[in-house]
Amino acid sequence: MLCGGRPEGVMAAACRGASRVEGHLVIGVLPGAGLGSERQHTAELDVALFTGMGQARNLINVLSADVVVICGAGGAGTASEAAHAIKAGRLLVLLGVPPLWRDFFCSLSGKVQTAEDAEACCRYIQECVDQP
Known part of the structure; x- marks a missing residue:
């Protein structure tokens, strides 16, 4: 990690x-x-x-990282990591982020996934890792 x-x-x-x-x-x-x-x-x-x-x-x-997870509503540093993940083509998982963040980052890339809790986030990452 x-x-x-x-x-x-x-x-x-x-x-x-x-x-x-x-x-x-x-x-x-x-x-x-x-x-x-x-x-x-x-x-x-x-x-x-x-x-x-x-x-x-x-x-x-x-x-x-292979997968970037953003948790909650962070500050500018957190937002920059989300933007870097999208620019680099990394899978981005938004965990419990506010609707404004979710809507903005999801509008920028199809590689953005949302999760409401840690279990859902981990399941989604595992599914991605299991895919060839």
Whole structure:
């Protein structure tokens, strides 16, 4: 599981959940350059990648993923990851996003899927992975 790796919000929750699954690697792509940045990531990371790129790291997150999941209504950084996913042709799953976000991102690409809960999101991703 790859995410922003910060110790807050959805990033922290995703890392906690993924770290509980046996055999899964939890990777955080972080905005800082390292030195002194260690306290800016969640403890559940198996690998912390310090990019020194600030918000530009969002592109690394997207291009390193097969599926991008956006949870809820985030800020501009979350919106940029959704836009990068569409531009890169990645499957984008909108999990519990508000109607405005859903309508906007779905209007941009046919590769956008919506899910109302985590179980539906995981089922959809598994279906995509199982397809040849």
